[in-house]
Amino acid sequence: MSITSDVIRGHTEPIILSHLIEGDSYGYQINKEIMEKTNNLYELKEATLYSAFRRLEESGLILSYWGDENVGARRRYYAITDKGRKAYQEYKKDWENAKDIIDKLLNNREGSSNE
Amino acid sequence: MSITSDVIRGHTEPIILSHLIEGDSYGYQINKEIMEKTNNLYELKEATLYSAFRRLEESGLILSYWGDENVGARRRYYAITDKGRKAYQEYKKDWENAKDIIDKLLNNREGSSNE
DNA sequence: CGTAGATACCTCGCCTGTCAAGGTATATAT
DNA sequence: ATATATACCTTGACAGGCGAGGTATCTACG
Numbered sequence: 034m035s036i037t038s039d040v041i042r043g044h045t046e047p048i049i050l051s052h053l054i055e056g057d058s059y060g061y062q063i064n065k066e067i068m069e070k071t072n073n074l075y076e077l078k079e080a081t082l083y084s085a086f087r088r089l090e091e092s093g094l095i096l097s098y099w100g101d102e103n104v105g106a107r108r109r110y111y112a113i114t115d116k117g118r119k120a121y122q123e124y125k126k127d128w129e130n131a132k133d134i135i136d137k138l139l140n141n142r143e144g145s146s147n148e
Numbered sequence: 149m150s151i152t153s154d155v156i157r158g159h160t161e162p163i164i165l166s167h168l169i170e171g172d173s174y175g176y177q178i179n180k181e182i183m184e185k186t187n188n189l190y191e192l193k194e195a196t197l198y199s200a201f202r203r204l205e206e207s208g209l210i211l212s213y214w215g216d217e218n219v220g221a222r223r224r225y226y227a228i229t230d231k232g233r234k235a236y237q238e239y240k241k242d243w244e245n246a247k248d249i250i251d252k253l254l255n256n257r258e259g260s261s262n263e
Numbered sequence: 264c265g266t267a268g269a270t271a272c273c274t275c276g277c278c279t280g281t282c283a284a285g286g287t288a289t290a291t292a293t
Numbered sequence: 294a295t296a297t298a299t300a301c302c303t304t305g306a307c308a309g310g311c312g313a314g315g316t317a318t319c320t321a322c323g
Contacts, residue, residue: 038281039158039309040246045280048253061300071249080282083302088280106289106300125254131155132247134186138163139240153310154280160309176271196310198273203309221271221318265323272316281308287301293294 035074045077045085046094047124053095053113054121060086060109086111094120150189160192160200161209162239168210168228169236175201175224201226209235 052063060082067077089095094117100108113121167178175197182192204210209232215223
């Protein structure tokens with residue numbers, strides 16, 4: 034039910050970027066927001082989340098800094114870069130494309146509306 | 149461009165099932181039809197295809213038999229089973245669901261049309 | 264006859280993203 | 294003290310996709 038690891042594969046990074054476009058945030062927060070947004074249908078696992086952060090930072094799509102909270106646990110904040118914004122737009126186009134392709138391949142005798 | 153391995157992951161099996169619903173077929177043919185259907189935007193790689201066949205047969209979603217061609221290379225035909233048809237319907241539902249979830253997570257400030 | 268290309272099948276081993284399981288530290292409440 | 298929530302992180306296993314390689318048949322060309 035909800036959504037499988039295989040189907041989510043490759044979407045973790047754009048999902049994170051999409052959240053960071055709305056403003057800097059940190060891991061725990063992003064994770065909670067995803068769960069809320071999907072009514073608990075999808076939960077990004079922590080290990081997945083943090084490995085995605087690492088990849089995103091290594092490729093320059095995000096950057097990170099420690100928050101200056103003086104109460105509670107420390108937070109590492111992430112911010113999206115210009116490169117990240119561009120990549121996000123690309124991702125979105127790719128996704129629209131991929132949806133069409135998969136729809137076409139999954140639904141026999143459909144999408145053949147114009148030929 | 150076109151579609152990445154990560155995004156296609158998990159869709160290979162339902163794509164094959166979708167083709168077999170229209171009638172028995174064999175690897176090479178299925179591969180060609182996929183390319184034609186997507187205008188060469190997506191090509192199922194042979195190694196991917198045959199490993200998917202194996203998984204599908206092992207789990208009883210398809211079965212195979214050798215064609216009785218007496219000219220040309222031999223063909224191994226595949227047929228979808230009842231279990232396969234059910235699995236395909238499940239896959240399609242899951243896919244509709246996954247699309248919604250990913251869309252929601254990818255597009256900020258959208259899909260919030262009714263709340 | 265050789266060799267090129269299309270048809271048709273298959274296997275091996277690498278790569279990469281996900282995730283279960285474990286760990287650390289701080290603050291609050293009982 | 295002990296539990297719970299917040300907040301971070303690492304390690305190693307697993308699985309699916311795929312590059313690279315292989316086999317065999319038939320046709321076409323020079």
